[in-house]
Amino acid sequence: MEFLNTFIKAAFVENLVLAYFLGMCSYLAVSKSVSTAFGLGLAVIFVLGITMPINWLINEYLLSESGLLGMDLTFLRFILFIAVIASMVQLVEMVVEKYSPSLYSALGIFLPLITVNCAILGGSLFMVSREYNFSNALAFGLGGGFGWFLAIIAIAAIREKIRYSNVPPALRGLGMAFILTGLMGIAFMSLMGIDPAALTAGK
Amino acid sequence: MLKLLKQVEPDKEKSPFLHTAYDAFFTFAFTPNMVTKGGVHVRDGMDLKRQMVHVVLALQVLYLFGTYNIGHQHFVALGEYTGFLQGAHLKLVYGLVKMIPIFIVTHVVGLGIEFYYAYKKGHGVEEGFLVSGALIPLIMPPDIPLWILGVSVAFAVWIGKEAFGGTGMNILNVALLARVFVFFAYPTYISGDEVWIAGIEKAAEGGYFGQAYGAVYGVFDSLFGSLGLATFGDGGKAVIDGYSGATPLGLASKGGWDAVTQSYTTGQMLWGTIPGSIGESSKPLIIVGALFLIITKIADWRIMLSMVIGAVVMGLLLNAWGATPFMEVPWYYHFYMGSFLFAMAFMATDPVTASSTSTGKLIYGFLIGFVGMIVRVLNPAYPEGWMLAILFMNVFAPLIDHYVLQANINRRAKRLQAAMKPAETAAAPAAAEAQA
Numbered sequence: 256m257e258f259l260n261t262f263i264k265a266a267f268v269e270n271l272v273l274a275y276f277l278g279m280c281s282y283l284a285v286s287k288s289v290s291t292a293f294g295l296g297l298a299v300i301f302v303l304g305i306t307m308p309i310n311w312l313i314n315e316y317l318l319s320e321s322g323l324l325g326m327d328l329t330f331l332r333f334i335l336f337i338a339v340i341a342s343m344v345q346l347v348e349m350v351v352e353k354y355s356p357s358l359y360s361a362l363g364i365f366l367p368l369i370t371v372n373c374a375i376l377g378g379s380l381f382m383v384s385r386e387y388n389f390s391n392a393l394a395f396g397l398g399g400g401f402g403w404f405l406a407i408i409a410i411a412a413i414r415e416k417i418r419y420s421n422v423p424p425a426l427r428g429l430g431m432a433f434i435l436t437g438l439m440g441i442a443f444m445s446l447m448g449i450d451p452a453a454l455t456a457g458k
Numbered sequence: 459m460l461k462l463l464k465q466v467e468p469d470k471e472k473s474p475f476l477h478t479a480y481d482a483f484f485t486f487a488f489t490p491n492m493v494t495k496g497g498v499h500v501r502d503g504m505d506l507k508r509q510m511v512h513v514v515l516a517l518q519v520l521y522l523f524g525t526y527n528i529g530h531q532h533f534v535a536l537g538e539y540t541g542f543l544q545g546a547h548l549k550l551v552y553g554l555v556k557m558i559p560i561f562i563v564t565h566v567v568g569l570g571i572e573f574y575y576a577y578k579k580g581h582g583v584e585e586g587f588l589v590s591g592a593l594i595p596l597i598m599p600p601d602i603p604l605w606i607l608g609v610s611v612a613f614a615v616w617i618g619k620e621a622f623g624g625t626g627m628n629i630l631n632v633a634l635l636a637r638v639f640v641f642f643a644y645p646t647y648i649s650g651d652e653v654w655i656a657g658i659e660k661a662a663e664g665g666y667f668g669q670a671y672g673a674v675y676g677v678f679d680s681l682f683g684s685l686g687l688a689t690f691g692d693g694g695k696a697v698i699d700g701y702s703g704a705t706p707l708g709l710a711s712k713g714g715w716d717a718v719t720q721s722y723t724t725g726q727m728l729w730g731t732i733p734g735s736i737g738e739s740s741k742p743l744i745i746v747g748a749l750f751l752i753i754t755k756i757a758d759w760r761i762m763l764s765m766v767i768g769a770v771v772m773g774l775l776l777n778a779w780g781a782t783p784f785m786e787v788p789w790y791y792h793f794y795m796g797s798f799l800f801a802m803a804f805m806a807t808d809p810v811t812a813s814s815t816s817t818g819k820l821i822y823g824f825l826i827g828f829v830g831m832i833v834r835v836l837n838p839a840y841p842e843g844w845m846l847a848i849l850f851m852n853v854f855a856p857l858i859d860h861y862v863l864q865a866n867i868n869r870r871a872k873r874l875q876a877a878m879k880p881a882e883t884a885a886a887p888a889a890a891e892a893q894a
Binding site for chain 1 (some may be wrong): 579617618620621622623624627629630635638642829832833836837838840843846847849850852853854856857859860
């Protein structure tokens, strides 16, 4: 139940893109068509879902004072987290290149750039600051990834639709994407404030 | 008459702005009688402007009732003329005095921006604002400060519509965007209890009292006085004891259905003689409007039906869960409270922002009902969910359409393949025979 709560909270209530505005670079750059956005979204779900538990283990058993080394190594957190993320992204990149070359070429530089996607590092750091346990970290990773995935395919569908609109020239492209993101953020505010944990506690 | 109007038509070259304005009012008043006769072209005068006017017509009864209800609620709060028809002239005048400025500000701001862009882009004024402009006053609390109203309308029309290229291009419902802007930017003006009843102020010591009547009412007072009717008097009276002014939903979220029925009867909620936004409260009149829209095929019944189903399903689930008193409110009572029907009839069915495929509409409506109930019941931050649920699904409507279309394409491709196979097997023996 706690797993589900964290998942729902990360995916809908505290959406990484639309509530925290993290991971904007690839979100804005790759959201021109639904199919590529779909691919990148899946990649982000995968990377977030894998790196969060691994980073949790690293943080708990290597870096903390109660861990295996018995020293407070938390100053290494950023480097180690990024290293884990980078290696996972490398893995995704190889898989995508092998099985879907068209997606690989469509994503281009943005696939390796998932490494520095702040949603992913941000997710890991949220996990530390919120003191999640292992299953919560996994749920937060998958949920956060799913929320990111939803946001990017939604904006991609909208951008496909407004391609036929008579948008003022000054706003075409990125300008419109920013306005859209803001409006989508308003729409997502509808769920903000729901606390699944509090509801189940009342039961 | 037509000739006279044609004579005053400004020259398009010399004064483009005047021509734009002229054109807007001219086509509003007269249907162009240029109708294509042959081929597959448009065959009757049912253009976008006529379609929009139908929606505005459907809203007229709500305007009438809403205006009267503003006055009614005001006097009920003060403990005067508590019968619905008592003091009707006072209530009507009071409602009109509140309503007309809201209506005027909405239209001056919204149409002003619309006219400016039409002139700038050099096309006729688009008719989109007719409906938005008719809806916005109905979903505002009667006591909303006019400058907030103006700002919110400007935001909605500018960012929500003109940035996207004008009528028919917007992603989010313009009227809802205006309301949501007030809701998030000036929360105390729309989520508090007292704003739902016009002319009631919170005193410093915590009680409520009626505002003093201004000069406008003085004019009417002298008129009514000379006719021997009841007058407004001085105002500033205290509100009757125990009157909280809370809306049914506000009560339900605290104490469940019991708390609601202590203050309001189901009959009051059904007919709409309760505080609330101007146009949302009377259920039968909204249903009349909705039927009118369905019969004239302006709004799609699929969205309305599936939205009801979505709300019922979520209501049943919540009843089964029943963790808080609000969750235990039986699902059928949810239709009495709040703005469900108004949102269903006039907001969700907006053809621009809804899904445009038939299957998509069913999914879209269902999810609005579903999400709306979640926000209404489970989210402690907001008392009502339909406005936000519809905006939420507006965001996903293009995505739903995309996947419905993809599914269609895939299914047809499969059907084509299935049709090709027997044809091949049938063709093979024939070819063999021909060879023999």
